[in-house]
Amino acid sequence: MTDTMSEETSTEEQRPLGVYTRPKGGNGWRDWVTTVDHKKIGILYGAAALFFFIIGGIEALLIRLQLATPNGTVLGADMYNQVFTMHGITMIFLAAMPLAAAFANYLIPLQIGARDVAFPRLNAMSFWVFLAGGIFINLSWLLGGAPDGGWFGYAPNSGVVFSPSVGMDFYAIGLQITGIASLVSAINLTVTILNMRAPGMTLFKMPVLTWMLFVVQLLLVFAMPVIAVALFLLMFSRQFGANFFNTEMGADPLLWQHLFWIFGHPEVYILILPSFGIISEVIPTFSRKPIFGYDFMVFSGIAIGFMGWGVWAHHMFASGIGPLSVAAFSLSTMFIAVPTGVKILNWIATMWGGRIKFSAPMLFSVGVISMFTIGGLSGVTHALSPADTQQTDTYYVVAHFHYVIFGGIIFGLFAGLYFWWPKVFGHMLDEKMGKINFWVMLVGFNMTFGPMHVLGLQGMSRRIDTYSPGFGFEAWNMVATIGSFIIALSVLIFLINVVVSVKRAKGQPPCPPDPWDARSLEWMTPNPTPEHNFDEIPTVESLDEFWHRKWGTDEEGQIVRVATAEEVCQDGTATGVHLPSPSYWPLIFAIGLPFLGLGLIFNLWLTLPGAILIVTSLYAWIFEPVDDPDGPHGEHHADEKEVSEEASDV
Amino acid sequence: MSEETTTGLSHNKLAMWVFLGSECLLFGALISTYLLYRNKFYDGPAPGDIFDIPFTSVSSFVLLMSSLTMVLALSALQKGDIRNNRLWLLTTALLGAVFIGGQVYEFTTFIREGLGYTTSPFSSAFFTLTGFHGVHVSLGIVMIMSLLISSYRGKLTKKNTETVEIIGLYWHFVDVVWIIIFTVIYLVPNPTS
């Protein structure tokens, strides 16, 4: 909406307000806070997500310390509730989703051969709003207690009666803020993928990663409004005394569970599909074979996206929704295992007969296949509702979703970090440390979550802050706690790897293009990617375009190299490429939102500065041209179209 | 710019349609919540006791006609007729304001008759649903007024028809949501206490 008007005004007026100076490009902190470059925004997403990942990890360690021994005293019951709630919120909304957004932002424009996203300033806004929301939720630690009703926030437990601190208010409003970020970003990337593909890049020549991210954006577009309504209902109940979950007046608290899981199950696929996409790029590259069954890969992703809307009540088998509903959702849940199985089969078939090179990204990808399969299989046991009735609310469920989320998502995202690190930063991460990182993480992960299957089947409840001795829980809990610290060690190894590799790369020339003999368009640009991405937008003729420019077949059908990577890659030296100009307003808009939230919770006057910031920034944004004619991108800045338009006006 | 995109569609218009697709799920959730609670009026007034169908019919009609004036505003601008464009935009905003005024009147009447926001699950759901719709209409009025202001500053010309069209899409969407609300919430026979 806002961009609509600004584009119109852009050609007519250069400085409509004339009261501020437009930020210029550069490399200082100011360039980062005003940037609209999708690559910088991607890096910001990644850095923020890793930061929250470490916070969520520390919370996990606290949980495991508390549960290491019976009658643990590390955290009290109240603090335990806050810590496990914030662990879930942080890992899902502030770590996994934004880390996937980092890959989406950085890679989608590059993989489809574009110079930026469709709405660069909205993209910046998405990031800053997400960060504002993340900081806002975590402010609750200092301002009266963190959310304590679980990341799922079940009513009526999340109401003021059972959760009197301000924690759940921060939950309802904070997730609303991050939800705005997700929705805006999803609309932006949807338009980008549909509208900004390079010549020849049909939908079915897009890399699998872009396809999976496209499905994710569509899921976000349609799922975010559902959680938005649920959060509004919760917020209005807590703030204004609405009766949505007031059982005394005949309200039904299951309303929350339905709305939450109608969003929540698509959310599971919002989390996992980026990881599926990443390993669908890594596995062909390191198997030196094209992906097996590209069409099946894409369609199974779309099928998962669609079917993800029809399985939500399997989270509610034990809540009394009736035998017919349980049977129907049991069935649909078993069906959704089919497209997921197709993907696993295709990855294995891609590796079959390939000349596999087990570099760090490939190790993490194989980790995804194996660990996610375990999580998928325990998931099928939940689909059988009689079994699920036994497993509900036990550690078996905790084991299941960690095999899916950690084994499926975190391993996949690490594969992506190792794979695209040279693309983003121009130097490789240390390969040996990367392999150690993988094996330590794999061992720690299985030690932590493997025993939870046993604990759950033995009857240990989830969400309890402690347990008595004598139930046979002691040994496995201790193993899980030790495992969690081994995971922490593996993350530490990753961070050391980053520091060591950055130091080693200092003063060295950037690593040559195409370090992995990769397949998709992003590798046609030099490392690190220049600000304008492509010197010249490539014309696409096939899937795996970049690979086909390097390799061909001779008369006998043997694959032979037809060009070196250096010959195919662009050198990134183009000048005067027309790029969108940076802007302050996305950041200022984002700063306004937490004030609205704090105002609603503590004192309505606080909403005033928030509202002023938001309204001012929106109007300033509308009247700010997308492209500043005095911008920093060289003398050839104004493109020919603009010039000719002006000429015709005269 | 539209001729440069892969699909030939403009970014802005496509983004608005994606957003409207998203909004369907938002209003769907609110309407479903209301339907779930239309019988749960506890000690307070029931919907059948309190709805004033003739009054709401008039305000629904007003909102419906504002869709006509919006499309006429767009049509005028497409012909380069700035004066009629302004006239119809202003009419649309006024009709929207009349609708909002009607809603304010309806809400105050309900509160006077004992249906507060916290009276019952029904009342909470009713005010939330219609309130959300009202906020959407109000935002639409703000956008149309912004269009009018830029028109008087000489910046809304034939070149900008797409801006008007996109804001119009939003406006019509809010109207079709009310078409559903009017039937499902008001006209379908309501329980009485």
Next chain:
Amino acid sequence: MSTSETTTEDHEHPSDQKYMQIALLLAVITAAEVATYFVHIGAALIPTLMVMMVVKFFIVAAWFMHLRFDSKMFTRFFVTGIVLAVSVYFIFLTIFEFWTKG
């Protein structure tokens, strides 16, 4: 440059007179809707109301929102949203036994 799903915008929008006729039709349907409040038609009431609602919705979307004349891509997004919303919330209300106990 463009790919297969290209549909360029149709610039032949209906005339103002056509818009007025459509608005008149909408007004007539609305009048009929309101009339059901005063004239009792028994069991046919709810189906009749639903049909009129859907017709109004369709007319506004097709003509005022130009879906009739515009790219199919827009229709696809809108219809996806509507179909998802209707089916998901229909199941949701079914689980609450809304249709039987309403």
